[in-house]
Amino acid sequence: xxxxxxxVKKVTQLVSGLMFxxxxxxxxxxxxxxxxxxxxxxxxxxxxxxxxxxxxxxxLKLKKREEGSSVVESLAxxxxxxxxxxxxxxxxxxxxxxxxxxxxxxxxxxxxxxPLYNIFVGIEVGAALFTIFLALAxxxxxxxx
Amino acid sequence: MEIILSGILIFMILGAIYAIHARDLLSALISCGIVGYxxxxxxxxxxxxxxxxxxxxxxxxxxxxxxxxVLVSTRFELDKEPGFKHKSRLNHQLLxxxxxxxxxxxxxxxxxxxxxxxxxxxxxxxxxxxxxxLEGAAEKTGSANLVTGVLFDFRGYDTFGEATILFxxxxxxxTILRIKGRK
Numbered sequence: 001x002x003x004x005x006x007x008v009k010k011v012t013q014l015v016s017g018l019m020f021x022x023x024x025x026x027x028x029x030x031x032x033x034x035x036x037x038x039x040x041x042x043x044x045x046x047x048x049x050x051x052x053x054x055x056x057x058x059x060l061k062l063k064k065r066e067e068g069s070s071v072v073e074s075l076a077x078x079x080x081x082x083x084x085x086x087x088x089x090x091x092x093x094x095x096x097x098x099x100x101x102x103x104x105x106x107x108x109x110x111x112x113x114x115p116l117y118n119i120f121v122g123i124e125v126g127a128a129l130f131t132i133f134l135a136l137a138x139x140x141x142x143x144x145x
Numbered sequence: 146m147e148i149i150l151s152g153i154l155i156f157m158i159l160g161a162i163y164a165i166h167a168r169d170l171l172s173a174l175i176s177c178g179i180v181g182y183x184x185x186x187x188x189x190x191x192x193x194x195x196x197x198x199x200x201x202x203x204x205x206x207x208x209x210x211x212x213x214x215v216l217v218s219t220r221f222e223l224d225k226e227p228g229f230k231h232k233s234r235l236n237h238q239l240l241x242x243x244x245x246x247x248x249x250x251x252x253x254x255x256x257x258x259x260x261x262x263x264x265x266x267x268x269x270x271x272x273x274x275x276x277x278x279l280e281g282a283a284e285k286t287g288s289a290n291l292v293t294g295v296l297f298d299f300r301g302y303d304t305f306g307e308a309t310i311l312f313x314x315x316x317x318x319x320t321i322l323r324i325k326g327r328k
Contacts, residue, residue: 030293031294036292036296039195042199042203043202046205098286110289114288117304118297121304121308124308
């Protein structure tokens with residue numbers, strides 16, 4: 001996939017970092033403000049998709065493979081499962097039990113395991129959407145060759 | 146607020162109908178976007194900002210992917226002349242179809258009105274389970290956002306299933322789309 005014009009490239013350089021930071025903010029404040037893992041992960045994937053669309057798929061040293069994002073996605077969902085299973089061995093033996101101390105409501109570090117779940121679901125959703133986009137782009141290049 | 150919501154819903158229905166009948170694929174896609182962004186405004190009016198954020202981001206990403214697919218594909222519909230003929234004669238079969246459609250519409254409207262008359266007023270919840278969730282959920286889960294508390298604490302197993310669905314979708318797409326793997 002080829003890149004776009006220099007105006008699009010400059011605006012992308014300015015905007016994509018802000019989009020990435022906003023996605024991280026939505027994920028980490030998921031237990032305080034509206035949003036959470038799914039919305040923040042989609043925003044993260046959006047910033048990467050914007051970069052690839054503007055600069056072409058030569059960016060990020062892609063070289064016709066999407067194993068990187070696919071491996072990240074699989075690892076994230078594996079960590080999510082491990083966090084859920086660990087509740088079976090700690091305290092009361094209940095699957096997906098909130099076993100960390102809850103803290104005070106409204107602080108950034110509170111709500112036990114929920115922020116960790118949010119972070120891993122965010123990584124999983126972002127990597128999954130980006131993998132789908134990369135698979136479509138790479139498939140197009142392979143057909144056009 | 147119901148008047149504004151029904152106005153937006155009618156606008157979304159018009160966009161969906163135009164998307165079916167549009168002769169150009171690109172304009173059909175853009176009128177599909179009307180449905181998604183109208184849904185965002187509906188979610189905001191119904192006070193569901195969590196859903197609105199997810200919907201606006203996912204709608205934008207899917208529109209971008211579909212537009213980039215359409216722009217690369219060969220578009221035969223631009224070369225064709227609008228040459229189909231309108232048959233204006235009203236035969237018996239068409240009359241029968243219209244009568245059946247009007248009859249079914251009247252029956253559906255009557256039964257919907259019967260069903261709506263027995264509902265509670267807008268916003269009242271009658272389920273006992275939701276009251277148990279709402280009472281002291283912040284103290285039980287420790288999360289100030291009630292939606293996240295329900296998603297990741299009360300219904301953590303459901304959320305894990307949703308994430309697994311996304312994982313399965315990625316595996317399926319990689320299996321179908323990769324050409325190198327097939328060789």
